[in-house]
Amino acid sequence: MSESTQPPQLSSGFVALVGQPNVGKSTLMNGILEVKVAITTPKPQTTRNRILGVQTFPEKGQICFVDTPGIHRSKRRLNRAMTDKALRSLEEVDLVCHIVDAAKIVDWQKRSGRAELPPEEKFVMDRLDDRGVEGVLVVNKIDLVKSKLDLLPLIETLTEASDYHDVVPVSALTGENQDTLVGVLLDHLPEQGMLFPEEMLTDRAERFIAAEYVREKVMAQTRDEVPYGVAVEVETFRDDDRRDLVEISVVIHVEREGQKGILIGKGGRRIKAIGKAARGDLENFFGKQVYLETRVRVEPGWSEDPRFLRRFDYE
Ligand SMILES: Nc1nc2c(ncn2[C@@H]2O[C@H](COP(=O)(O)OP(=O)(O)OP(=O)(O)O)[C@@H](O)[C@H]2O)c(=O)[nH]1
Ligand SMILES: [Mg+2]
Structure with a gap:
């Protein structure tokens, strides 16, 4: 066989996306997958589960992302389970992508007059250090850093403060430097063939995606x-191949009667708006018409109850 006909050497493996809440982990994964597999919102603590997202790069390899909840301190059982999930994911991956919010760090440094990292970011780095994981640092949201002159010293500080292989600035929102990041990740993954079939997108069932899309709108x-007192559960999911329609009914669990009132809104206006927005996104995802039914149920204290946390796959 001549050299030009040799099959290309492939790199494939699992990459955990970890960091503080709201730094853009899920946005980054969705951007590289080109599909919204994980929901994203401007509020912290959006992601509550580990979510696998697979992207195949023909002739190069496969990155199997593990999106995780943001690492944060909390006394609440649900939140502790979330951080725990993020840390446990480190044990089963080939590489860790630690994501930080560039704009937030620059802002903190300016306000505090310090050149070091904010304490929350040190908290995350210490957790990663404890586990002795090798990683790449992704400096996200560079589109929000007004002066690019601020970016260079930040990257220097981050490089000095960490033992990471690489420090890569990106914008998950605009896609800036995304290809560079993909190249860096593939470089650090083991040389091996694809781990999943090419058409594999996620390990999550369509029911999970449906529940999450509704939670995003809530x-x-x-x-x-x-937003933190809500859990969404799919009761029925009917995808009828003979009809161009998916029928979904969900229950939105809240912790208190007052939250139910807020969610339903005056004359049912809010719940209607939530349903409409979710249906639009679901129709995009399934490529079919969606019939969505929503109900709100009060389940006092579900976020402290291990039975509910397990039932929603949060613990
Ligand atoms: N301007 C800008 N906004 C971004 C970027 N990346 C993410 N965001 C926004 O930041 C917010 C949080 O994004 P997520 O992807 O939900 O963040 P996350 O890290 O997954 O958050 P948790 O799931 O709560 O841990 C959303 O409003 C995103 O649109 C970016 O590169 N630039
Ligand atoms: Mg997320």
């Missing part, structure tokens, strides 16, 4: 403690 359209 989180986006409510505030204060309401």
Whole structure:
């Protein structure tokens, strides 16, 4: 066989996306997958599960992302389970992508007059150090850093403060430097063939995606403690191949009667708006018409109850 006909050497493996809440882990994964597999909102603590997202790069390899909940300190059982999930994911991957929010760090440094990392970011780095994981540092949201002159010293500080293989600035939102990041990740993955079939996108069932899309709209359209008191469960999911229609009914669990009132809104206006927005996204995802039914149920204290946490796959 001549050299030009040799099959290309492939690199494939699992990459955990970890970091503080709201730094853009899920946005980054969706951007590289080119599909919204994980929901994203402007509010912290959006992701509650580990979510696998696979992208195949023909003749190069396969990156199997493990999106995780943001690492944070909390006394609440649900939140502790979330951080725990993120840390446990480190044990089963080939590489860790630690993601930080460039704009937030630059802002903190300016306000505090310090050149070091903010304490929350040190907290995450220490957790990763404890586990002795090798990683790549992704400096996200560079589109929000107004002066590019601020970026260079930040990258220097981050490079000095960490033992990571590489420090890569990106914007998950605009896609800036995304290809460079993909190249860096593939470089660090083991030389091996594809781990999943090429058409594999996620390990999550369509029911999970449906519940999450609804939760995204609930989180986006409510505030204060309401987004954090909500869990969404799919009761029925009917995808009829003979008809161009998916029928989905979901229950939105809340912790208190007051939250139910807020979610339903005056004359049912809010729940209608949530349903409409979710249906639009679901129709995009399934490429079919979607019939969506929503109900709200009060389940006092579900976020502290291990039975509910297990039932929603949060623990
Ligand atoms: N301007 C800008 N916004 C971004 C970028 N990446 C993410 N965002 C926004 O930041 C917010 C949080 O993004 P997520 O992807 O949900 O963040 P996350 O790290 O997954 O958050 P958790 O799941 O809560 O841990 C959303 O409003 C995103 O649109 C970026 O590169 N630039
Ligand atoms: Mg997320």
